[in-house]
Amino acid sequence: MAIHPPAQEALTPPAPPAPDRLTGRARLVLLVLCAAQFMVSLDFSVLNVALPVLGDDLGLSRSGLQWAITAFALPSGGFLLLFGRIADLYGRRRMFLAGLAVFGAASLLATLAWNPAAFLTGRALQGLGAAVIVPTGMSLLTTTFPEGPLRDRALGISGTLLSLGFTVGMVAGGTLTDTLGWRSTMGLLTVAAVAVLATAPALLTESRTPDRPRLDIPGAATVTGGLLALIYALSTAAEHGFGRGDVQIALVLGVALLIAFAVVESRARTPLVSLPMLRRRTVAFGNLGGLLTFSMMTTVVFVLTLYLQEVLDLSAFGTGLVFGVQGLASVVAGVYAPKVIGRIGARRTLSFSLLGQGLFIAALLGLGADSGVWLATAAVSLASVCHLGAIIAYGLTVTSGVPNEEQGLATGLVTTTQQVGLTVGIPLLGVIATADSSLYDGVRTVVAVAAALLIVAAGVVATGLRTVSSPAGAETSPAAAKPSLAAAESSPAAAKSSPSGD
Structure with a gap:
């Protein structure tokens, strides 16, 4: 009788566990990618305070000032999916660097703008560069850091800087405009783009889909x-x-x-977009949560700004302090949110964060017509803690279980949701605050609607994301829990060492 030694088991050792600590090089890669995301986030708000001064200097009318924002928003949101997919096919690093170059050159053009046409051209090209940087930067992050604690931590830091960039932009825009003029706001972005572009090539490695299907x-x-x-x-x-x-x-x-x-x-x-991917519950319900958390938070910040300055007669500086506290709360949340996700999973974190954001926004219904600064500061800061938890959790939910060759598409969906969320909330709800005969009553109406939508969304997301938790805290669908064909084919050595690999 032949005796078969158990040598075959030794030929197929288990894959080593994913590291749970960032190496020195990984920290530098994360720093570069997060700096790029922070720069784009800064661009969303740094110009807002400077618009009146800019208009007087360049001769832009009130309707023209609106185009200073719209010229950036159109390409930055409209081309995200396209550029995310192009990066999958032709190289994420290559596209990321190209986006940085376009963004830096556009920021320089906006800084030196000699007339409205030159300035608006610069803003549009900034938006085009951002539409490349955001999805490629996110997909480089998710392909560089494996699912588990490292990706949780990386997305936590990225989400914190994304949220902080918007707040820093509001404060920095006013300070720079008062001291150095409005052009310094665009000059700051030029310097940031050059710094990231000078550092990135030595740190980032190329990644793309192995085969190149037709676009x-x-x-x-x-x-x-x-x-x-x-x-x-x-x-x-x-x-x-x-x-x-x-x-x-x-x-x-x-x-x-x-x-x-x-x-x-x-x-x-x-x-361009795989319909089976859109039918994934993690993608569909994760993006629903992302859309609601972004759109409702930007709307609440907008109406709170009106409330603090026009109802309570708070100065612009005092209003900036309120949102400065909110920014600090976001930083704290960025530290602890990945730890919470590691304990209870991304799905539960997303649901609970949406619920908490809704409840803390509902607390703003207690604002008075002549007082409420402290309540506004506390409630919006705590809502921001939950908001940041939702940002990180929805990014993890949507991208977990997605093969590397489709990470650009998945992160393109994430960032498109983000951009649409940033755009859609204020037009749909913010007009209620300004259309109402009483601004105070309008603000309360917006707060009530936003809170209700978030609380309902929390229940819908919790019900829709019926997923299986992995030991690492990331969550995947039962189908995704099975080994993928792509993963098996990407490891020739493993295939050869298997008992059936003759």
């Missing part, structure tokens, strides 16, 4: 056109309302193009 041009055209139309409609409605003809036409066109996109993708041989 889905019809899908790219319909989704990009649809997003551009919707972002234009919503950002214009924030300034002029939904009664304008161009807003209504853009809304109809945007919806029609996105419906056409769904039809095109269902028939495409190599779709």
Whole structure:
């Protein structure tokens, strides 16, 4: 009788566990990627305070000032999915560096702008650069740091800086404009882009999808056109309302193009967005949570700014201090949120964070017509803690279990949700505050609606994300828990050493 020694087991050793500590090089990579994300986040708010001074200097009308924001928002939101997929196919590092170069050159053009056309061109090119940087930077992060504690920590730091960048931009914009002039706000972004671009090539390694399927041009055209139309409609409605003809036409066109996109993708041989990916519960419900947490938080911050300055007559400096406390709370949340996720999982963290954000926003219903600074500071800061937890958790939920070759697409969906969330909330709810006969009553109405939507979303997300928890705290669907074919094929050595690998 032949005796078979148990040598085959030794030929297939278990994969080593993912490291749970950042190496020195990994820290530098994380620093570069987070610096780029922080720079883009800063760009969303650093110019806001400077707009009146900028308008006087360049001769921009009030409607022109609105385009200073819209010119950036249109390309930064409309091209995210397209550039995320191009990076998957042709190289994430290459696209990331190209995006940094475009962003830096555009910031320099905006700094030196000699007339409105030059400035608005610079802003549009900044948005185009941001549309490359955000999805490629996020996909480089998720492909560099494996699922588990390292990715949790990396996304925690990234989410903290994303949230902090918006707050720092509000404070820095006013300070720079008062001391050095409005051009210094754009000059700051130029310096930041050059610094990151000088450091990144030595640290980042290239990654792309192994095979290069043909780019889905019809899908790219319909989704990009649809997003551009919707972002234009919503950002214009924030300034002029939904009664304008161009807003209504853009809304109809945007919806029609996105419906056409769904039809095109269902028939495409190599779709830009895999419909099975969109049907993943982690992707669908994770992005729903992300959309609500971003849109409601930006709306509440907007109406609180109106309340503090126009109802309570608080100065701009005092208002900045309130949101400065909010920024510090976000930093603290960024430290502890990954630890919470490691204990209870991304799904539960997302649901509980949405619920907590809704409840703390509901506390703002206690604001008075003549007092409420302390309540506003405490409630918005605690809501921001939950908001940051939701940001990190939804990013982990959407990208977990997604193969590396589709990380650019998954992170493109994450960042598109982020951009749409930042754009959609104020037009849809913020106009309630300004349209009401009493600003105080309008603010309370917005707060009530935002709180209700978040609380309902928490229940919907908790119900929809019926997933299996992994020991590392990341959560995957039962299907994703099975070894993927791509993973097996990517390891020739493992295939050869298996008992069946003759």
